[in-house]
Amino acid sequence: NAGVTQTPKFQVLKTGQSMTLQCAQDMNHEYMSWYRQDPGMGLRLIHYSVGAGITDQGEVPNGYNVSRSTTEDFPLRLLSAAPSQTSVYFCASSPNVVAVNNEQFFGPGTRLTVL
């Protein structure tokens, strides 16, 4: 298993540009989520999905869109990038939302800079 994969690893955008951060998992996990991590901060939840066709907003959803057409993929779209979206983005997946020995597997992250 490759686990959780994210592409690209690094990206530089200009203000107003759009792009999609890709996330895929091969563990057949139902639950997937996107977080952003700013310097000296913990991770903040952007959007999450409890299964294909179902998405919901997290703590900081503004400026981001998601979709979940398959179990494996959960792309994050920035429609019009802003400097405030400069951050490291992590995708995560887990078998269930809450379970004994629940483990949420994180991808390696995408470092995004918006100029």
Next chain:
Amino acid sequence: GESVGLHLPTLSVQEGDNSIINCAYSNSASDYFIWYKQESGKGPQFIIDIRSNMDKRQGQRVTVLLNKTVKHLSLQIAATQPGDSAVYFCAEIRGYSTLTFGKGTMLLVSP
């Protein structure tokens, strides 16, 4: 271990010491708590979790203690090793759907 601004609280220990990392959580209705380890340039890695109806859980070299009265969570690492150097985050699950992270504590282990 609450952080202020951009500066993470830091715990410095010697190799072989026991480490205790603390976390205060805000929501008394949280159902579940998890400790994560994040090494530089990597995503967080699950360490150990605990349900809200428990007050202690042990893993390999790690113990998590939960005090619901004062909404406090701690992670104890026995015989700390240089490879334990990382940022440690506590996280809480509310409503069985969202995971909320604390701001992290940096653990530095000197050989």
